[in-house]
Amino acid sequence: MSDLIKAAEELYLYGFPLIVTEATHRGSDDKGFVHLREFPTEKITKVVKLNMDTLYSLGWTQLRNTPYIAHIPKITERYYLFPIMDAYTNVVESIGTRTPDKAEGDYLLILDGDAVPEGYENYRIIRLKNSLNAVLLRIETRGKKDYELVNRIQDSITLRPLYEDRVEAVLPEPDKTPSAFAEELPAKDFFELFASLTADDPIDDEEYIRLFGLFGYDPDTHSFDYDSLSEDKKNALAGGRENALSMIRESRLNKTNFVRKKGWTAITGGVGRYGNDYLQRAVTAYAGWGANLIEDSAYISGYADDDGEPFSNRNSYKLHFEPDGYPHAAVFWSLTLYGEPSRYPVRNPIDRFAVNTYDIQDGAVRKNNDGSLDIIISKDRPAGQNANWLPAPSDEERFTLVIRVYYPDELTIRGQWEPPSIRKI
Numbered sequence: 001m002s003d004l005i006k007a008a009e010e011l012y013l014y015g016f017p018l019i020v021t022e023a024t025h026r027g028s029d030d031k032g033f034v035h036l037r038e039f040p041t042e043k044i045t046k047v048v049k050l051n052m053d054t055l056y057s058l059g060w061t062q063l064r065n066t067p068y069i070a071h072i073p074k075i076t077e078r079y080y081l082f083p084i085m086d087a088y089t090n091v092v093e094s095i096g097t098r099t100p101d102k103a104e105g106d107y108l109l110i111l112d113g114d115a116v117p118e119g120y121e122n123y124r125i126i127r128l129k130n131s132l133n134a135v136l137l138r139i140e141t142r143g144k145k146d147y148e149l150v151n152r153i154q155d156s157i158t159l160r161p162l163y164e165d166r167v168e169a170v171l172p173e174p175d176k177t178p179s180a181f182a183e184e185l186p187a188k189d190f191f192e193l194f195a196s197l198t199a200d201d202p203i204d205d206e207e208y209i210r211l212f213g214l215f216g217y218d219p220d221t222h223s224f225d226y227d228s229l230s231e232d233k234k235n236a237l238a239g240g241r242e243n244a245l246s247m248i249r250e251s252r253l254n255k256t257n258f259v260r261k262k263g264w265t266a267i268t269g270g271v272g273r274y275g276n277d278y279l280q281r282a283v284t285a286y287a288g289w290g291a292n293l294i295e296d297s298a299y300i301s302g303y304a305d306d307d308g309e310p311f312s313n314r315n316s317y318k319l320h321f322e323p324d325g326y327p328h329a330a331v332f333w334s335l336t337l338y339g340e341p342s343r344y345p346v347r348n349p350i351d352r353f354a355v356n357t358y359d360i361q362d363g364a365v366r367k368n369n370d371g372s373l374d375i376i377i378s379k380d381r382p383a384g385q386n387a388n389w390l391p392a393p394s395d396e397e398r399f400t401l402v403i404r405v406y407y408p409d410e411l412t413i414r415g416q417w418e419p420p421s422i423r424k425i
Helices: 002-025 144-156 178-184 189-197 204-211 231-249 278-288 357-362
Strands: 053-059 068-072 080-087 090-096 107-111 124-128 132-140 156-162 259-260 264-267 297-302 315-323 329-340 352-354 373-378 388-390 398-408 422-424
Touching: 002 178, 002 189, 002 231, 002 278, 053 144, 080 124, 080 297, 132 144, 178 231, 178 259, 178 278, 189 231, 231 278, 329 357, 329 388, 352 357
Parallel strands: 107 124, 373 388
Antiparallel strands: 053 132, 068 107, 068 156, 080 090, 080 132, 259 264, 264 297, 297 398, 315 373, 315 422, 329 352, 329 398
């Protein structure tokens, strides 16, 4: 029985990102990009921990029905990312400013093994193993004044099905976040949905096909009959689900993929490109679906102050960058605050959700005379400190911080950059 529970646990971790992707996909039309024309707010609940530095465009593929055509013009005005993420949240291709050798051009996205349609042989061919893939386009946006320019860039980058009439309708969007949708599914529903989705997006690890086979899964027909299982196997699936969910919620990550410094955790690997670290992949899908490769944007998350106490809106804090201690970004960096456990931006009276490079350059946030920077984090407006105030939530006690470093240097990627201090005041 214990071996069956362990097998179910491993299967749940493997399949969890697929279920989150399926829930995120529902409600889409798969015929082109849907553009966010402004920065996201707390009202957007489909994806958690969205950044406040880029405008997003989201597109999807149905490659079993039709290839897709992508067009990327020459873009020099702003940093951009055109990552292609498969159904299991692996970033299988990342096109953008960092990759000038494979940036502008016309691309054909096609299911691996399918023939290239006549007339498209000269396109840049991207072969993909999954039918369902997400393209989460991000374009650097230097504040609200930049919307008009960035909206034009959004419109110049296109994604469309080659045969639009073959695109099938998608199920309606669930009435909860994708992560909540996945974690609230009971074992029966979770594993039945997992099995059905593998028809288009197959399991890519023979060991996990074998593990699913212990519960009657047929990889040829993608069938799985939960109701015919013995009580022992049903109980094992339920127990494995509970164990795996605890691991996901507690973020039990591989210690080789992060570096902890005081209250900060720097991700140094296993994001976007997971290999066989399926726990890391599941945790990332749960906490931040759509994560980039670390070479494109590094993530340093803050959970506690310098004394190791978790952030609370009952306290006020001063975050301090030394004059030579700013993030090492080839393009720009940002500091964003999210409420917990919602993981959404925090509604506040000054409409500020983040502080970034351009806030400093524009004078919206002011450096100290010596070149250092202090950011006040508090629920209540600090006296005389409006310019450098990053509001904490009023309706959630806990919150977290995320520093994003766009196009980071090797020091940051290795987790050797020293994050800012943060102390109660």
